[in-house]
Amino acid sequence: MKIHFLGATGTVTGSKYLVETSQARVLVDCGLFQGYKQLRLRNWAPLPVEAASIDAVVLTHAHLDHSGYLPLLVRDGFRGLAWTSAATQELCGLLLPDSGRLLEEEAAYANRKGYSKHSPALPLYTEADALAALRKLHPVPFHRLTEVAEGVQVEFIPAGHMLGAASIRLHADGRVIMFSGDLGRPHDPVLLPPAPLQPADYLVVESTYGNRRHDPADPAELLAEIIRTTSARGGVTIIPSFAVGRAQALMWYVHALKQQGRIPEVLPVYLNSPMAADTTAIYRRHRELHRLAGAECDAMCHAAQIVNSPEESRRLNERRVPMVIIAASGMATGGRVLHHLKAFAPDPRNTILFAGYQAGGTRGAAMLGGAPQIKIFGEYVPVRAQVVQIENLSAHADADEIMAWLQGCAQPPRAVFVTHGEPDAADALRLRIEEELRWPVSVPAYGDVVTLDD
Template identity: 65%
Template sequence: MNIQFLGATGTVTGSKYLLSAGSAKVLVDCGLFQGYKQLRLRNWERLPLQPSELDAVILTHAHLDHSGYLPLLVKNGFKGKIYCSEATFELCKILLPDSGHLQEEEASYANRHGFSKHSPALPLYSEADAVRSLAFFSPVRFDTDFQVCAGLSAHLHRAGHILGAAIVSLRSAETTITFSGDLGRPNDLIMLPPSLIEKTDYLVLESTYGDRRHDTADPAILLGKTIRDTAARGGVTVIPSFAVGRAQALLYAIHLLKASGDIAAALPIYLNSPMAVNATEIYHKHRQDHRLDYQQCEAMFSTAKIVNSVEESIALNQRQQPMVIIAASGMATGGRVLHHLKAFAPDPRNTILFVGFQAGGTRGAAMIAGADAIKIHGEYVRLRAQVSQIDNMSAHADADEILDWLSHFSKPPKQTFITHGEPAAADALRRRIEEKLHWPCRVPDYLESVELP
C-alpha cells in the first residue's frame, strides 16, 4: 500500500489523498484549495495521475475543501464511483452545483467589471459540470463494510463535525489505514460525538486546531452579547457562515437565545443562503445523525427569515436598522456575504462576526488579523466595523479533544500522518502526540509519497 498527499499539507484546504493498493487506485477526499493565491492556483494544475486511472473516490464529508474538486475530476475523465454517507450525498447535491454556479457568476462579474487579469475570466467548472458529477455518487450507510474495488474494502464511522461526516477506514488483505476527516467535538450543540476507533495500522489525522484549546466559555453567551451590543449601537451583525453545519448551529443557538430572552424576540434574523435553507431541510431526513428532535429542528428552521432572491439580498443592504444577517461563505471567500461586507464593513456601528476557522490568505483571516481594508471584487473596502470571532463555536475538535479521541485506541498505529492544518498547528499536534502518547508521527509534505509496509 502507498499513500500520496495531494492536498491538506501545510494548509487546512485541498484535502486529497491518493491510496494505491496493488493495482487499485483510490482517492480519499477530493477538495478545493482555498486561501492564499499560490494554494488556489493548485486547483488549476494537473493531478499527478489521469482521473481515468482512479477506481473510486471516498469522501469524508461534503464541505468544498473535501469535495469541491469532484466536478473537475469527472470533467477530466473520472469514470469510477464516489462513495460517501447518505447525508453527504444529499449535501453534495446542493453544495457542488452551487459551487459551479458561484464560479460562473464570479467570472461573469469579473468580465463585466474588467477587474480580472484574465480575458476572459473563466470558472474552474460550471454548474452543469457539477450536476454531471452527481451521477457517479454511490452513497453507503454508516457502520457497514463495503467493497471499494478488488482487494480493498471500506467502512464509514460517524465523525461528528457536520451532517454525514465520516471517519474512513480502508482495508486491504493485510493493512488498514484510517482517515479521520474533520473530527467533530464531543459536546457539540447539534452533532453527535465522533465514533471511537480501537485500532488501525496507519492513521491520517486532521490538525486544524492542533495548537490550541477552545475557550471553555459558553459560545451562546458570547453570541448573545455580541448581537445585543451591536443592536444597542443601532448596528447590523453580519455573520459569514458555512452554509452546512455552522449556519444550522447558529440558527439553533439564536433560537435558544430568543427563547431565554437573551436577545430581543423581535430582532430580525436573516438567512441569506438558499443553499443553507436546503441543507437545513436535510436535518429532518437524517435525525439519527444529530441530537435534535423534530420540534427542535422545526424551531431551528423557523428562527430566520429566508432570503431567496438576489433582489431581496440587495434590499437588505439598504436597511438602516439592527438585524442579524447570516450568509455564506464562512471565510468570506465568495458568495452573497461579500456584498453585505461591502455595505456594512465601513460603518463602526456594525459587527462582522466569525464563528469558524479562518484559513491563511482568506478575507476572514485578514479581518481578524486587523486589516483596515479588504479587497472585494477588485476594489478595497474600508473596514471600520468591529470584527469579532467566537472560536469555540467551531465544529472541529481542539488539541485536547483530539488527544482524548486518540487515547481510546487499544494500540498505537505504526505511523500517524498529521495533515489538514497550518504548519504551526500540525507540528504542535505532532509534538503533543509524540510526547504524551509516544506514537510515531510525521507531518507529510505536499505531493510526498509514502510506502506503507
C-alpha cells in the same frame, strides 16, 4: 502500498489522499484549495495522476474543501464512483451545484466590471459540471464494510463535525489505514460526538486546532453579548458561515437566545442562503446523526428569514437598522457574504463575527489579523466594523479533544500522519502525539508519497 498526499498539507484546505494499492487507486477526499493565491492556483493545475487512472473516490463529508474538486475530476475523465454516507450525498447535491453557480456568477461579474486579469474570466467549473459529478455519488451505510475498488474495502464511521461526516477505515493489501476526516466535538449542541477511534495500522489525522484549546466560556452568551451590543449602537451583525452545518447551529443558537430573552425577539435575523430550507429537510431525514427532534429542526429553520433571490440579498444592503445576517461563505472566500461585507464593513457601528476557523490567506484571516481593508470584486473596501471571533462555535475538535480521541485507541498504529492544519498547528499536534503517546508520527508535505511497510 502508498499514500500520495495531494492536499491538506500545510493548510486546512484541498483535502486529497491517493491510496495506491497492488490492485487499485482510491482517492480519499476530493477537495478544493482555498485561501492564499498560491494554494488556489493548485485548483487550476492538473493533478499529478490522471483522473481516469483513479478507480474510486471516498468522501469524508460534504464541505467544499473535501468534496468541491469532484466536478473537475469528473470533467477531466474520472469514470468510477464517489462513495459517501447518505447524508453527505444529499448535502453534496446542494453544495456542489451551488458552488458551480457561484463560480459562474463571479466570473460573469468580473467580466462585466473588467477587474479580472483574464479575458474572459472563466469559472473553475460550472453548475453543469457539478450536476454531472452528482451522478457519480453512491451512498453506503455507516459501519458496513464495502468494496469500493478491486481489493479495497472501506468502512464509514461517524465523525461528528457536520451531518453525514465520517472517518474512513480503509482495508487493502492486508493493512488498515484510518483517515480521521474532520473530527467534531464531543459536546456539540446539534451533532453527535465522533465515534471512538478503532485500531488501524496507519492513521491520518486532522490538526485544524492542533495547537489550540477552545474557550470554555458559554458560546451562546458570547453570541448574545455581541448581538446585543451591536444592536444597541444601531449596527448590523454580519456572520460569515458555511451554508451547511455552521449555519444550522447558529440558527439553533439564535432560536434558543430569543426563547430565553437573551436577544430581542423582534430583532430581524436573515439567513442568506437558498439552500437553507432543503438542508433542514435533510436534518429531518437523518435524525440518527444529530440531537434535535423534528420540532426542534423546524424551530431552527424558523429562527431566521430565508433570503432566496439576489434581489432580496441586495435589498438587505440598503437597510441601515439593527439586524443579523448569516451568509456563506464561512471564510469570506466567496458567495453572498462578500456583497454584505462590501456594504457593511466600512461602518464602525457594525460587527463582523466569525464563527469558525479562518484559513491563512482568506479574507476572514486577514480581517481577524487587523487588515484595514480587504479586496472584494477588484476593489479595496475599508474595514471599520468591529471584527470578532467566537472560536468555540467551531465544529472542529480542539487539541485536547483530538488527543482524547487518539488516547481512546486500544492499539497504537505503526505510524501517524498529521495533516489538515496550518504548519504551527500540525507540528504542535505532532509533538503532543510524540511526547504523550509515544507513537511514530510525522507531518507530510504537499506531494509527498509514503510507502507503507509490510
